[in-house]
Amino acid sequence: MSDKVLVCVAWPYADGPLHLGHITGAMLPPDILARYMRLLGKDVVMVSGSDTHGTPITVRAELEGVKPIEIVERYHNNMLDSLVGLGLAYDLYTHTNTENHKAVTQDMFLTLLDKGYIFLDSMTQFYCDHCQRYLADRFVEGTCPHCDYDNARGDQCDHCGRPLDALELKLPRCRFCGATPHPQETEHYFLDLTKFSEPLHEWLKDKPHWRSNVLNFARGLLESGLRPRAITRDIDWGVPVPVEGFEHKVIYVWFDAVIGYLSATIEWAQLQGKEERWRDFWQSEDCQSYYFMGKDNIWFHTIIWPAMLLGYGDLNLPYDVPANENLNLEGRTFSKSRNWAIFVPDLLERYDPDPVRYVLTATMPEAQDSDFTWRDFVRRNNDELVATYGNLVHRVLTFAYRRFDGQVPQPGRLEAADHQLLDAMTRAFVDVGREIGACHFRAGLSAAMAAAAEVNRYLDVAAPWKTIKSNPQAAATSIYVALRAIDSLKTLFLPFLPKSSQALHEMLGYKGTIIGRQWIEEISEDGVKHRVVRYDGSKNVGEWAPSHLPVGQKLRDPKPLFVKLEDEVIEQEVARLKGGGGH
RNA sequence: UGCGGGGUGGAGCAGCGGCAGCUCGUUGGGCUCAUAACCCAAAGGUCCUAGGUUCGAAUCCUAGCCCCGCUACCA
Secondary structure: OOOEEEEEEOOOEOOOOOEHHHHHHHHHHHHHHHHHHHHOOOEEEEEEEEEOOOHHHHHHHHHHOOOHHHHHHHHHHHHHHHHHHHOOOOOEEEEOOOHHHHHHHHHHHHHHHHOOOEEEEEEEEEEEOOOOEEOOHHHEEEEOOOOOOOOEEOOEOOOOOOEOOHHHOEEEEEOOOOOOOEEEEEEEEEEOHHHHHHHHHHHHHOOOOOOHHHHHHHHHHHHOOOOOEEOEEOOOOOOEOOOOOOOOOEEOHHHHHHHHHHHHHHHHHHHOOOHHHHHHHHOOOOEEEEEEOEHHHHHHHHHHHHHHHHHHOOOOOOOEOOOEOOEEEOOEEOEOOOOEOOEHHHHHHHOOHHHHHHHHHHOOOOOOOEEEOHHHHHHHHHHHHHHHHHHHHHHHHHHHHHHOOOEOOOOOOOOHHHHHHHHHHHHHHHHHHHHHHOOOHHHHHHHHHHHHHHHHHHHHHHOHHHHHHHOHHHHHHHHHHHHHHHHHHHHHHOOOOHHHHHHHHHHOOOOOOOOOEEEEEEEEEOOEEEEEEEEEOOOOOOOOOOOOOOOOOEOOOOOOOOOOOOOHHHHHHHHHHHOOOOO
8 A cells, every 4th residue: 555645525616505415425535534544654635625616606796796706705714614613634625716726727728738638629609698608508598499398408408308408499598687699609628538538448447446336437438438528618707728819718617626636735735835745646656546526526537637637647647536426315415506405514503523424424325325314313323323432432431430540440360351352452443444445434434333332242241330349350450451442442433533532532541632633724825815724633643553551541531422312303403404494 | 318326124224146134223131330321132024026047146147117316518
């Protein structure tokens, strides 16, 4: 395995707050992986940011009568708080409207242009004279040429389901003003994907560690044949096309957003004061890069971005693209527009981050769509997290604290059962680690829970609450072994539940951090300020290894790691959803 | 239309050629250190349907039914 790991997280679009779909689909899995890799001692960088360009932002800005930058800043800042609140430890979370990103994007564009992978061509698009803009297919409405439905969108007819080209629509009208747009020729730059068909095919040949849904999808795309794809747009919000005469056009958001992985690593290196450090993660053969996203983005990360990297040259291609399927909410697709969503800022007002992380990991849509329900949230919190792990920690710590003078007791000679438990903990590091390393996060969490159940069984047999009366030495040994076991659980659960692991670390009497430090920082770029999330794990004292809890260490007054939720929560939250709560 | 994923005890999932397994729930028992938590045991399954391959199929093949997503100008 490589010493360096680059963890890339899909860039959420800054047109609304983060919701659970973003978190479980794209943002939580990489955090689990990155935290695990850091514990292993790997050199890890995890980057992402807000995608701040594109038509929907400009449309929203117009509706509200504000400038695009205001929309972007509102939601970008909102996201920063959510990320820190959830404990998602990005080494850098930035955004796409920075000078650095603009420079890197334009360099990528010009290099691909020089090398002949980008060409100029003209195309016909609807233009609305009233709105004075070209209309993307989805912003044109009209009558479906197939079924005569009179409210079809230009990209697809909602009635017959057929994909459309807006130019085919009968009686086209502008979705914003209702005026009749007219076809007009415009010039755009195209990424010539046909040139990458063969190399991409070669690259995808040997990917046995990839998820089959991702690999099949990517191979299917290749087999159906790649076409050149327009990568510029006729709007004024985005990275300008760096070609004379084309400054009024911008680079298409997805061409621009994927470059963010590279530009953010460069920005991170600059912030570290080691400008060339980004090369360790992009040009060293000793680095593996992971890309996390929902399945709707597989296309951009297995075809377009690798093509761009191949075209640019001397940059590493993705090592793995463990895309997730979709998370539904109470049986229905998340929908921001229909207000059917659970937004993170709202959620964090009422719940701690770790129960949320626990439930989202346990129901993570790794191989198929899954469903978030409030009933399930309460059930998993109470019957799994609190019952098996939280209660275990509490029963061991309170017993030790009260009966052994608030410190780790001196054990007697360890018996077979004691060794068996400690060996099981050692094996758990192998099991949980193997699953996380393979991006099987549900299985990893489940293996950690199995380890916690093992400790509960041990206690039941050892019964220190009995032996303390008849044979205090035996009780001391059992509690010592159990304390070491939960000290190991602290590490096993850390990638999933960082804040409670830190809390347990402290209750066990340790000092220092095992989860690093996260903060929001305002950065000045040639006098222009922007806000980012940063992370510093350099002072971490944790490692992916079983406990070496010292005998005699002073414990701190134990508090429950997690709280039980009342059943009423289910009704209240469902009512909040239906009432359009959240936002 | 094409493509991808899925249909397994009450719920959610794993297994993908060799006695059908996990978590939760249910029932019975144990324990009483612990957040009525913990531990043990039991009940509960035509593995979507119909054909086929095989000594043997939930697992492979064929046909069909149903659910979800994508289909390249939302990201």
